[in-house]
Amino acid sequence: MSIGVAKANLMDAAKQLRLKWDRLRPMWDDDVARQFEEKYVRALEPGLMAAVKGLDHVADLVAAVRRDCGDDGVWAG
Numbered sequence: 001m002s003i004g005v006a007k008a009n010l011m012d013a014a015k016q017l018r019l020k021w022d023r024l025r026p027m028w029d030d031d032v033a034r035q036f037e038e039k040y041v042r043a044l045e046p047g048l049m050a051a052v053k054g055l056d057h058v059a060d061l062v063a064a065v066r067r068d069c070g071d072d073g074v075w076a077g
Contacts, residue, residue, distance in 0.1 A: 003062065007055040014048045017041070 001009075021041050025033065 003055055003059040007052055007059075010048065010051060010055070014044070017044070 018041075021037070025037070
């Protein structure tokens, strides 16, 4: 799997989680739902953004290695 595909999959999974949570949330309106949202749903967002930035950084590093070493088609990036 390429880094770009991994990033796209991660972003899609985050989007799907948010869409499903947004559909569920109006039906689940109590203190437990608020705690769940704060502890799990919202808590994931900073880590997801950091992972996306990390994947971008790794993609940049791989591109630099390919440039420096010459890409002969061996890398599956």
